[in-house]
Amino acid sequence: xxxxxxxxxxxxxxxxxxxxxxxxxxxxxxxxxxxxxxxxxxxxxxxxxxxxxxxxxxxxxxxxxxxxxxxxxxxxxxxxxxxxxxxxxxxxxxxxxxxxxxxxxxxxxxxxxxxxxxxxxxxxxxxxxxxxxxxxxxxxxxxxxxxxxxxxxxxxxxxxxxxxxxxxxxxxxxxxxxxxxxxxxxxxxxxxxxxxxxxxxxxxxxxxxxxxxxxxxxxxxxxxxxxxxxxxxxxxxxxxxxxxxxxxxxxxxxxxxxxxxxxxxxxxxxxxxxxxxxxxxxxxxxxxxxxxxxx
Ligand code: DP6
Numbered sequence: 001x002x003x004x005x006x007x008x009x010x011x012x013x014x015x016x017x018x019x020x021x022x023x024x025x026x027x028x029x030x031x032x033x034x035x036x037x038x039x040x041x042x043x044x045x046x047x048x049x050x051x052x053x054x055x056x057x058x059x060x061x062x063x064x065x066x067x068x069x070x071x072x073x074x075x076x077x078x079x080x081x082x083x084x085x086x087x088x089x090x091x092x093x094x095x096x097x098x099x100x101x102x103x104x105x106x107x108x109x110x111x112x113x114x115x116x117x118x119x120x121x122x123x124x125x126x127x128x129x130x131x132x133x134x135x136x137x138x139x140x141x142x143x144x145x146x147x148x149x150x151x152x153x154x155x156x157x158x159x160x161x162x163x164x165x166x167x168x169x170x171x172x173x174x175x176x177x178x179x180x181x182x183x184x185x186x187x188x189x190x191x192x193x194x195x196x197x198x199x200x201x202x203x204x205x206x207x208x209x210x211x212x213x214x215x216x217x218x219x220x221x222x223x224x225x226x227x228x229x230x231x232x233x234x235x236x237x238x239x240x241x242x243x244x245x246x247x248x249x250x251x252x253x254x255x256x257x258x259x260x261x262x263x264x265x266x267x268x269x270x271x272x273x274x275x276x277x278x279x280x281x282x283x284x285x286x287x288x289x290x291x292x293x294x295x
Contacts, residue, residue: 001141006043007094009141020066026126027059028110030159030270032217032262033198034224035122035134036190037181041174044121045145047181048194049136051201052125055159055291059126060108067103074105120173130294131205133198152205153294160271160281160288164241173265176228176235184231193223214260214272221262228265239267245285252284 029052037047071092073085080088092102125132128149137145171179180187197220204213228235246269249261257280260272271288273281282288 001043003042003094006142009143011095022064023062025059025061026123027054027056027129029054029122029125029132030262031122031125031264032213033194033201033220034264036194036224036227037177037187038121039136040140040142041178043142043145045142046121046134046136048191049198050122050125050134050194051150051198052122052132052134053157053159053293054126054129054132055110056129056293056295058110058291060106060110062104062106064105065103067101069101071101072103074103076107077105080106122173133202150202150205154205154208155292155294156275157210157293158271158273158275158278158281159291159293160273160285161291162245162269162271162285162288164239164245164267164269169237169266171235171237171265176237176265179233179235180227180231182231184227186227186230190223190227193220210258210274214258217262217272218260221264225263237263237266242267242269245269248284257281 031050031052033049033051035046035048035050039045039047071085071089073080073088075081075084079085088104096102122134124147125134127147131150131152131154132147133150134147135145137143139145197216200212200216201220203209204216225237228237242263246261249259249269249271252259258274258277259281261269262272263269271281271285275292278290282290
């Protein structure tokens with residue numbers, strides 16, 4: 001099925017007249033069980049279900065209205081970079097009627113390049129706060145592949161953002177996962193691991209079992225990166241500093257600290273820890289930006 005056809009089916013299901021103005025906030029989400037690989041690239045349907053935690057008030061606020069002769073896309077008050085504006089306009093082509101244009105004003109308060117991911121698979125998880133699952137689904141038309149909020153609040157959970165680089169990554173996630181699926185022998189093992197990790201994370205969240213939660217998330221991230229390293233040409237999103245920080249986490253953990261990390265397709269680390277260790281973590285990583293996802 002083509003994207004356009006899928007959108008038409010969804011639009012037919014929606015009732016009511018389109019509003020002249022829309023406004024929404026979407027939080028950044030950090031995947032704990034990663035989405036890596038598509039079962040259908042046209043419809044952006046994932047191979048495996050994924051699970052994330054949203055970062056509270058860190059995210060993007062967007063206002064959308066109609067425009068006159070062409071789309072007008074603004075990012076943080078300035079005309080958006082060409083590539084970003086084009087990606088958004090292409091996305092609007094799925095919805096617009098003939099001769100309809102949009103003005104989009106989007107404000108981003110995160111140091112991560114989440115906006116570039118608008119219209120991405122993982123963005124589906126940013127519709128909700130707290131823990132969110134995105135079901136892979138099985139149907140070819142994708143009608144059973146959707147995101148939903150998981151019940152459960154974990155008040156003393158903390159996420160620490162450690163930025164290693166602001167630079168745009170050389171290989172985007174779409175290309176990275178395609179290359180991995182096509183060329184990495186290790187990818188064969190990924191769907192089964194993702195299923196186990198997804199279940200373990202749900203159990204750990206329900207029981208608020210932090211060591212199980214941290215271990216599963218960190219191992220899931222490293223397993224995903226291992227599939228990329230085994231791709232050809234090899235894919236390594238890490239910078240030397242990423243590895244320095246990973247070693248520091250492992251060292252701290254060996255010394256008894258309850259500290260874990262996760263990483264997406266990029267060089268930055270997101271630390272996972274509990275409120276009781278916030279001060280120790282800040283001493284170890286003075287540049288950490290700490291987020292309370294549930295407050
Ligand atoms: C490593 O959602 O950016 O962050 O759907 O192709 O646009 P596309 O990919 P994208 O991939 C995210 C990959 C990830 C893991 C995750 O967020 O689950």
